[in-house]
Amino acid sequence: MSELLEPTVLLLGLVVGIGAFVQSSIGFGIAVVSAPAIVVLRPDLMPVSLLVCAIFLPAVQLLIGPRTISWRPLAWSLAVRFTATPLGVLVVALTSADVIALFVGVLILITVLVSVVAVEVRPTRLNAMAAGAISGVSGTAAAIGGPFMALVLQHEPPNRLRATLAAFFVFGTGAGLVGLAIAGQVSAEQLRVSLVWLPFVVLGYLAAGPVRARLSGFVLRLIVLGFCVVASVGVIAQTLL
Numbered sequence: 134m135s136e137l138l139e140p141t142v143l144l145l146g147l148v149v150g151i152g153a154f155v156q157s158s159i160g161f162g163i164a165v166v167s168a169p170a171i172v173v174l175r176p177d178l179m180p181v182s183l184l185v186c187a188i189f190l191p192a193v194q195l196l197i198g199p200r201t202i203s204w205r206p207l208a209w210s211l212a213v214r215f216t217a218t219p220l221g222v223l224v225v226a227l228t229s230a231d232v233i234a235l236f237v238g239v240l241i242l243i244t245v246l247v248s249v250v251a252v253e254v255r256p257t258r259l260n261a262m263a264a265g266a267i268s269g270v271s272g273t274a275a276a277i278g279g280p281f282m283a284l285v286l287q288h289e290p291p292n293r294l295r296a297t298l299a300a301f302f303v304f305g306t307g308a309g310l311v312g313l314a315i316a317g318q319v320s321a322e323q324l325r326v327s328l329v330w331l332p333f334v335v336l337g338y339l340a341a342g343p344v345r346a347r348l349s350g351f352v353l354r355l356i357v358l359g360f361c362v363v364a365s366v367g368v369i370a371q372t373l374l
Contacts, residue, residue, distance in 0.1 A: 141174050142326055146333040149183070153190050153337025158344040159356050160286075160295040161279030161302075163187055163334070165364040168276050169371045172234060178326055180225065180276040181310070181319050185327035186334050187276060188306040191299035193338055199292040202300050206256040210265030210282060214305045217269025222312040224274040231372045234275055238368035240267065245284065245361045260285045265305075273309035277368075278302075280361045287358070291349070 145167070152166030164187050171179050254260055264281040272278025282301050286294045313319050 138329070142329060145171055145174060145178075146330045149186055149330045150333030150337040153186070153334040154341045154344075155337075155360070156190060156279075157194065157295075157338045157341035159283075159360065160291075160298040161283045162360060162364075163190055163337075164272075164276040164279060165360070165368075168234070169367055172231075173371065175326075177320075178323055180274065181313060181323035182327040182330065183276040184306055184310050184313075185324065186330050188303055188310065189331055190334050190338060191302040191306075193335070194295065194299040195303065198296065198299075200296050201290075201293045203256060203286065203289060203293055203297045205258075206261040206285060207297050207300055209258050209261040210268070210285070210301060211304050213262045213265035214269040214272070214278075214301075215308050217266045218273050218305075218308045218312050221270040221273025221309060222316045222318065224270060225313065225318055226316060228274070234368050235372040236271070238365040238372070240271070240281075240365075242362065242365045242369075245358055245365070254284050255288065256285050268301075268305060269309075272305055273312060278305060280364065284358075284361065291345070295345075 148170045149163065149167045152163035155162030155166055164183055167183055167186075168179065171183060261282075264285045267281045268278030271281075279298060279302065282298060283294070286297055289297065310319070
């Protein structure tokens with residue numbers, strides 16, 4: 134029990150709490166904020182400890198918050214994500230964390246660039262399916278799957294964006310955890326640490342309440358795009374340093 138309360142675990146719990154605050158405000162972010170720190174300080178906890186938190190927070194959001202979900206994009210993306218999840222499990226078993234993180238960081242930057250400069254990303258069937266496919270691999274292997282679906286949903290009203298992403302995380306992350314468990318990639322220590330982090334997740338969610346009430350759709354889109362850029366640059370820098 135004492136090792137669960139060691140300073141590193143508690144520090145990472147604080148980081149996860151900050152990520153929960155960000156996700157509760159804009160719809161995603163717990164993994165993007167937390168994953169780089171966890172990979173550096175306790176890589177043995179990735180991705181399972183973070184995935185448990187990443188499924189707990191959206192479950193709370195759906196139980197307590199608005200449930201105005203965009204069902205069609207959600208169904209299209211989840212159908213493909215479930216199919217791609219086994220590939221993500223295989224990546225965890227065969228590939229280093231640095232390679233996965235670098236791939237995800239570059240992919241996020243490309244997606245943002247396409248959204249801002251070249252093509253207007255809308256919640257079409259093709260875009261939702263592409264986001265589901267990418268998230269099935271990256272969400273399972275690196276616990277980072279939210280930015281791709283967030284970009285697809287960026288023009289949705291704030292409550293609908295957050296609720297749709299929450300449902301996407303609950304079902305998609307759940308499938309990833311089941312796949313990792315079947316493949317023997319889940320340890321008891323990872324699960325115990327995730328339980329230590331859950332109170333930090335709750336605190337982050339509660340602290341974000343006043344912020345959620347003040348975000349307009351335009352401001353939310355700017356934050357989503359800007360946060361994607363910052364997060365991807367951070368992930369890339371972390372893997373190259």
